[in-house]
Amino acid sequence: NINxxxxxxxxxxxxxxxxxSGEYEDVINLTIGEPDLPIxxxxxxxxxxxxxxxxxxxxMLGGSVEIREEIVNFYKTKYDSSYDIDEVIVTAGATEALSxxxxxxxxxxxxxxxxxxxxxxxxxxxxxxxxxxxFIDTTSDELQLTVxxxxxxxxxxxxxxxxxxxxxxxxxxxxxxNLDEIMKFLRDKDIYIISDEIYSEITxxxxxxxxxxYHFLKEKIILINGFSKSHSMTGWRLGYILASKKLKDELxxxxxxxxxxxxxxxxxxGYIALSKCSNITTYxxxxxxxxxxxxxRLNSMGITTLExxxxxxxxxxxxxxxxxxxxxxxxxxxxxxxxxxxxxxxFGVEGYFRISCNKSVEILKIALDKMENYIKKYRLN
Amino acid sequence: NINxxxxxxxxxxxxxxxxxSGEYEDVINLTIGEPDLPIxxxxxxxxxxxxxxxxxxxxMLGGSVEIREEIVNFYKTKYDSSYDIDEVIVTAGATEALSxxxxxxxxxxxxxxxxxxxxxxxxxxxxxxxxxxxFIDTTSDELQLTVxxxxxxxxxxxxxxxxxxxxxxxxxxxxxxNLDEIMKFLRDKDIYIISDEIYSEITxxxxxxxxxxYHFLKEKIILINGFSKSHSMTGWRLGYILASKKLKDELxxxxxxxxxxxxxxxxxxGYIALSKCSNITTYxxxxxxxxxxxxxRLNSMGITTLExxxxxxxxxxxxxxxxxxxxxxxxxxxxxxxxxxxxxxxFGVEGYFRISCNKSVEILKIALDKMENYIKKYRLN
Numbered sequence: 001n002i003n004x005x006x007x008x009x010x011x012x013x014x015x016x017x018x019x020x021s022g023e024y025e026d027v028i029n030l031t032i033g034e035p036d037l038p039i040x041x042x043x044x045x046x047x048x049x050x051x052x053x054x055x056x057x058x059x060m061l062g063g064s065v066e067i068r069e070e071i072v073n074f075y076k077t078k079y080d081s082s083y084d085i086d087e088v089i090v091t092a093g094a095t096e097a098l099s100x101x102x103x104x105x106x107x108x109x110x111x112x113x114x115x116x117x118x119x120x121x122x123x124x125x126x127x128x129x130x131x132x133x134x135f136i137d138t139t140s141d142e143l144q145l146t147v148x149x150x151x152x153x154x155x156x157x158x159x160x161x162x163x164x165x166x167x168x169x170x171x172x173x174x175x176x177x178n179l180d181e182i183m184k185f186l187r188d189k190d191i192y193i194i195s196d197e198i199y200s201e202i203t204x205x206x207x208x209x210x211x212x213x214y215h216f217l218k219e220k221i222i223l224i225n226g227f228s229k230s231h232s233m234t235g236w237r238l239g240y241i242l243a244s245k246k247l248k249d250e251l252x253x254x255x256x257x258x259x260x261x262x263x264x265x266x267x268x269x270g271y272i273a274l275s276k277c278s279n280i281t282t283y284x285x286x287x288x289x290x291x292x293x294x295x296x297r298l299n300s301m302g303i304t305t306l307e308x309x310x311x312x313x314x315x316x317x318x319x320x321x322x323x324x325x326x327x328x329x330x331x332x333x334x335x336x337x338x339x340x341x342x343x344x345x346x347f348g349v350e351g352y353f354r355i356s357c358n359k360s361v362e363i364l365k366i367a368l369d370k371m372e373n374y375i376k377k378y379r380l381n
Numbered sequence: 382n383i384n385x386x387x388x389x390x391x392x393x394x395x396x397x398x399x400x401x402s403g404e405y406e407d408v409i410n411l412t413i414g415e416p417d418l419p420i421x422x423x424x425x426x427x428x429x430x431x432x433x434x435x436x437x438x439x440x441m442l443g444g445s446v447e448i449r450e451e452i453v454n455f456y457k458t459k460y461d462s463s464y465d466i467d468e469v470i471v472t473a474g475a476t477e478a479l480s481x482x483x484x485x486x487x488x489x490x491x492x493x494x495x496x497x498x499x500x501x502x503x504x505x506x507x508x509x510x511x512x513x514x515x516f517i518d519t520t521s522d523e524l525q526l527t528v529x530x531x532x533x534x535x536x537x538x539x540x541x542x543x544x545x546x547x548x549x550x551x552x553x554x555x556x557x558x559n560l561d562e563i564m565k566f567l568r569d570k571d572i573y574i575i576s577d578e579i580y581s582e583i584t585x586x587x588x589x590x591x592x593x594x595y596h597f598l599k600e601k602i603i604l605i606n607g608f609s610k611s612h613s614m615t616g617w618r619l620g621y622i623l624a625s626k627k628l629k630d631e632l633x634x635x636x637x638x639x640x641x642x643x644x645x646x647x648x649x650x651g652y653i654a655l656s657k658c659s660n661i662t663t664y665x666x667x668x669x670x671x672x673x674x675x676x677x678r679l680n681s682m683g684i685t686t687l688e689x690x691x692x693x694x695x696x697x698x699x700x701x702x703x704x705x706x707x708x709x710x711x712x713x714x715x716x717x718x719x720x721x722x723x724x725x726x727x728f729g730v731e732g733y734f735r736i737s738c739n740k741s742v743e744i745l746k747i748a749l750d751k752m753e754n755y756i757k758k759y760r761l762n
Contacts, residue, residue: 001540001571002631003510006485009634034439048429056616058415092473092618092640099639103509104387124638128484129384159382190382235437235645237473250383253390257505258480259473263644264616 005127012120013346017330021340028359028367029340033168035232035312036358037286040277043231047269056264062252063090063240067267070274071240079200081212081223083242089252090270092262094198094226094239099125100254101222101241102160105192106131110159115145117315117347119168119196131159135348142306143172143315147181160192166199166208166310169347169354171291173208173309183214193221198239201230201280203310204288212242219244222251229312230280231273236266287312290357290364297368298355302379312357315344319351321378326353337370386508393501394727398711402721409740409748410721414549416613416693417739418667421658424612428650437645443633444471444621448648451655452621460581462593462604464623470633471651473643475579475607475620480506481635482603482622483541486573487512491540496526498696498728500549500577512540516729523687524553524696528562541573547580547589547691550728550735552672554589554690564595574602579620582611582661584691585669593623600625603632610693611661612654617647668693671738671745678749679736683760693738696725700732702759707734718751 014031021027062068068085075081091097098121106112106129114122115136126133136149150161165174174182186193195211212223226239239262241251261267291308298305304317323329326343330353334340344352357364395412402408443449449466456462472478479502487493487510495503496517507514517530531542546555555563567574576592592602607620620643622632642648672689679686685698704710707724711734715721725733738745 001488002486002628003484003488006631006634009638038436044432048432051425051429055419056614058615092477092643095641096473096639103384105383107382107384121638124634128635128638233437234439235642237640237642237644247383250387253387253505254509257390257502257509258477259618259640260476261616261618262473263618263647265646266644 005130008127009124013327014120014342017334017340017342020331021334024334024338027334027338027340028363030355030359030367031340031342032356032358034234034358035229037232037283039232040273042276043233043269043272046272046276047265050268051265059090059261059264059267061256061261063088063261064267064271067271067274070271071242074274074278075210075212075242079210079212081210081242082215082218083212087242087245087248089241089248089255090262090267091226091239091241091255092259093237094196094224094228095121096255096259096262097224097226097239097241098122098196100251100258101194101224102126102129103258104251104254105160105222107159109157111155111157113150113153113158113161115163117143117167117169117344117349117352118162119164120346122162134158139349143167143170144174144178145182146178147185150182150185154189154191158191160194161186162194162196163211164196166203168199168311169313169342170306170315171308171311171313172306173203176209179209179211183211183217186220187216191220193217195221195223197223197225198229199311200225202284202287202312204284204291204308208310219246222247227270227273231277233266233269233273236263236269238262238266238270287357290361293361294355294357294364294368297372301372301375303375314355314357316353316355317351318353320380321375322380323378326350329353333371333374337374339367339370386511389508390505394708395501395723398715398721398723401712402715405715405719408715408719408721409744411736411740411748412721412723413737413739415615415739416610418613418664420613421654423657424614424650424653427653427657428646431649432646440471440642440645440648442637442642444469444642445648445652448652448655451652452623455655455659456591456593456623460591460593462591462623463596463599464593468624468626468629470622470629470636471643471648472607472620472622472636473640474618475577475605475609476502477636477640478605478607478620478622479503479577481632481639482575482605483507483510483512484639485632485635486541486603488540490538492536492538494531494534494539494542496544498524498548498550498725498730498733499543500545501727503543515539520730524548524551525555525559526563527559528566531563531566535570535572539572541575542567543575543577544592545577547584549580549692550694550723550725551687551696552689552692552694553687554584557590560590560592564592564598567601568597572601574598576602576604578604578606579610580692581606583665583668583693585665585672585689589691600627603628608651608654612658614647614650614654617644617650619643619647619651668738671742674742675736675738675745675749678753682753682756684756695736695738697734697736698732699734701761702756703761704759707731710734714752714755718755720748720751
């Protein structure tokens with residue numbers, strides 16, 4: 001007699017593959033969404049200093065003024081947004097930001113639009129609100145959401161659209177043209193735009209546009225970001241929401257009653273990350289180098305791949321190969337070559353796989369050599 | 382078109398009084414639920430050492446083996462429980478533990494029994510699950526829940542009973558007789574027992590009994606605790622759930638999708654708290670001294686008060702005074718004497734008020750002198 005929406009949740013495919021990969025001692029695990037680059041030392045050092053000299057009491061509801069000022073300035077300067085410090089909630093990770101957002105806005109029966117491929121963590125949260133996930137296939141549009149495909153899925157029940165660019169798993173960044181058209185179309189619609197921009201800092205050509213730039217839609221936008229990917233602060237559990245004052249005043253109630261606040265220690269670390277370490281170019285360059293290496297290797301073995309634009313993932317297509325099931329492919333590769341990747345089906349699309357570039361080029365090379373050796377027998381002509 | 386259960390949530394009375402108290406420079410704020418005693422230095426020192434030498438990546442789902450072992454051993458040794466390490470979830474504070482629990486077990490229309498007076502944070506979480514809070518008045522039973530009063534409120538829709546002993550705001554600990562009878566009565570009922578034991582470590586006579594002792598009810602018990610009150614670790618946001626494997630396997634899904642995990646830094650701090658600093662007798666003695674001082678002072682001014690058994694709160698009755706509204710009383714006292722307390726109505730009972738003993742006896746004396754001076758004119762004969 002427990003909540004059936006909870007009982008229905010199964011262990012995710014990513015987790016299954018990751019767990020199975022633990023069975024092989026010499027496995028190269030390319031499934032992991034956690035940065036391998038270290039956290040900037042200044043963040044740890046300054047946070048330690050702060051812990052020595054300050055009591056870690058309950059943080060201010062919504063976050064300290066200092067970190068909220070940094071967040072607002074960062075987004076205004078870099079992404080042309082128009083939020084002020086009363087339009088920020090500092091959260092216990094981007095996950096809590098997402099869960100708080102969906103819990104606040106969704107009612108039973110609401111439809112949430114999600115372009116494919118998608119980050120699977122959204123689904124349970126939509127389920128928990130008795131709402132419905134509606135997927136938008138983008139595989140014939142180079143994995144870009146277009147206004148045409150969006151239009152086809154709008155119904156009177158459409159409550160929100162989740163954008164996740166730079167995209168996990170594809171690394172795609174929406175083109176300015178597509179984003180402009182989508183935002184213009186949504187202007188007079190009663191649809192919330194939830195923009196999960198957690199990979200915003202890991203882009204390779206400075207061509208990522210935040211939805212925060214579209215001031216005319218501010219009342220409908222809920223923008224989510226955090227420190228896990230940009231500053232390798234996964235274990236610190238720190239994220240944030242930017243939203244108009246009116247929306248924020250509702251979101252903060254769910255935030256408060258669900259978690260009270262993030263850790264005061266982590267909050268200070270995030271303040272240092274933005275005030276002293278917001279330039280992470282060396283990190284971005286390293287991810288770019290790795291993604292481009294993987295991209296080139298995949299293409300040379302006949303695996304069609306979009307040019308990497310951001311994130312630390314490369315999403316390869318199996319369309320030149322005699323492979324029906326991406327899951328079988330991933331499991332066979334793991335079993336035969338001890339290389340773990342995530343099948344596209346885990347992100348809602350068949351015929352693809354995701355490689356995470358959180359390993360050095362040297363290790364990626366070993367993995368890709370093994371993959372090349374394995375996949376060639378499936379090549380179509 | 383936002384979730385109406387969210388819109389319905391109003392700012393809490395405790396928060397209102399606390400905010401209003403900020404208007405007076407010389408206010409003595411006795412509304413605060415945050416320990417004023419410092420965190421044991423060893424926790425901070427060891428955590429800093431750990432941060433210097435370890436990467437703070439995603440913690441293991443549900444918590445590290447080390448902290449789960451400490452929790453299980455602590456509860457087994459001190460409270461005679463029978464949980465093993467696969468029956469623990471380390472959470473982002475007891476608040477997240479509560480929110481995860483209620484979200485997991487509740488369905489629309491379910492009834493949740495809450496003895497009065499009660500911690501107001503439960504209500505929004507029950508609302509968010511479209512369930513109903515049903516209160517049990519205990520004012521004629523010395524603020525003890527009895528099996529007789531419990532029986533009267535059971536219906537076919539009763540899904541759970543929330544126990545919160547030592548109780549916030551009253552400091553009451555359930556007697557062994559009452560708890561035995563309640564647990565025996567619930568034995569063959571299909572009702573979950575959610576036991577919020579966050580104040581367990583702050584008891585004055587070692588007479589607190591955990592529901593974890595009632596092994597025959599293990600399949601129905603969800604036990605919640607944390608580090609905020611016992612170790613003054615409020616800002617660290619660390620708590621835990623103990624529940625049978627079967628329940629835990631469902632609870633952990635909601636935990637995972639709502640927050641992923643608590644901070645890895647905090648989790649290590651909690652491990653140190655239990656492995657090196659589980660004896661907090663000096664803290665308990667200090668709270669006991671303060672609570673007894675307040676108790677004696679209140680009684681001497683004619684305010685009926687139960688003998689303090691635990692927590693750092695004293696709950697006074699206004700029944701000997703010509704005061705109808707506890708809220709008006711609290712507001713008038715604040716305005717006239719600049720002493721901030723929380724009216725009983727904030728906890729669901731009229732005719733009481735809560736004093737938090739998170740100030741030194743010297744400061745408590747000043748506040749109580751002012752209160753004595755103020756309240757005497759309302760004394761009935």
